Amino acid sequence: MLEAAFALYGLIGIAAFLLYRQLPKEAAEVTAQRTGLGPSRKRVFQLAALFSLDSFGGGFLVQSLLALWLFHRFDMSLATAGVFFFWTGLLGAASQFLAGRIAGRIGLINTMVFTHVPANLCVMAAAFAPTLPIALGLLIVRAALSSMDVPARTSYVMAVVTPPERAAAAGITNVPRSLAAALSPALAGALFTVFVFPWPLLIGGGLKVAYDVLLLNQFRHVKPPEEL
Numbered sequence: 001m002l003e004a005a006f007a008l009y010g011l012i013g014i015a016a017f018l019l020y021r022q023l024p025k026e027a028a029e030v031t032a033q034r035t036g037l038g039p040s041r042k043r044v045f046q047l048a049a050l051f052s053l054d055s056f057g058g059g060f061l062v063q064s065l066l067a068l069w070l071f072h073r074f075d076m077s078l079a080t081a082g083v084f085f086f087w088t089g090l091l092g093a094a095s096q097f098l099a100g101r102i103a104g105r106i107g108l109i110n111t112m113v114f115t116h117v118p119a120n121l122c123v124m125a126a127a128f129a130p131t132l133p134i135a136l137g138l139l140i141v142r143a144a145l146s147s148m149d150v151p152a153r154t155s156y157v158m159a160v161v162t163p164p165e166r167a168a169a170a171g172i173t174n175v176p177r178s179l180a181a182a183l184s185p186a187l188a189g190a191l192f193t194v195f196v197f198p199w200p201l202l203i204g205g206g207l208k209v210a211y212d213v214l215l216l217n218q219f220r221h222v223k224p225p226e227e228l
Contacts (some may be wrong), residue, residue: 009205015131016165022117025174029164031084034170035174036165037161037165037168037169037172038162038164038165039161039165040160040161040165040169042093043160043161043222044157044161044165044168044169045172045220046107046218047080047157047219048173048176048215049171049175049176050211050215050218051153051173051174051176051177051211052176052179052180053210053214054177054207054211055145055176055177055180055181056180056181056183056184056207056210057120057184057203057204057205057206057207057208058181058183058184058204058208059071059171059182059183059184059187059188059204059205060162060185060187060188060200060201060203060204061123061186061200061201061204061205062185063085063089063137063186064141064185065188065189065192065200066139066201067081067085067186068192068200069192069201070135070194071198072133073198074129074131074132074135076132076157078091078196084136084139085155087140088139088140088143089143091143091144092143092144092147093147094149094185095124095143095144095147096148096150099115099147099148099149099150099151099152100151101117103152103155104194106223107195107223107227108152108153108155108156108159108227109115109156109215109216109219109220109222110180110216110220111148111152112148112149112152112153112156112196112212112215113149113212113215113216114202115144115146115149115173115183116145116148116149116208116211117209117212117214118141119141119142119144119145120204120206120208120209120212121180121205122138122139122142122145123138123139123142123201123204124201124202124205124206124209125138125201126133126138126142126201127197127198127201127202133226143199150211156224157169157170157173158170159224159225159226160224184204187198187200188203188204
């Protein structure tokens, strides 16, 4: 069964590759206009630093570590964990479709922050949950809110840089995020082995709330053209 899951994952990757191959190619003159960072350099590096903080915090809350905590804290079965994370993953994916509507009403930055903060407060509250149903309920609310910032973040980055800078801005804001997210799971695993209390939930949630506050403070007045 496990081998079949890996095979399915590989097939999905191949299908995604084939779908990307079907996308229309840009005109040559548009491709030639691509440049590195220019007037938006400072803004892009600020966003990259903030996104890295968010990803570093998120590394304390990866699904496998949350499952490990639920196993040890509440003796949750493997079958229950599988069903639970399937539905929360589906809920998180579906919630991203609402991000555009919300952003149209309150703006991209507000969408990123005001959906993200409650989600992270929920995961911090889950650390103190006395029973499994309460913990799962808080994590379900988190799943419904925590992914809404993903499309809003991508849209915001592309909107606040000039068109020729977009490819460079995407790389500079995404690569550090991936590196930051790779560091914290090892720290979270070490904390889970040393302490009974789930410090990774508080640390991860706290770092992500700090990211939200800093993002709102630094960029609430930097509006995309469609919000001016």
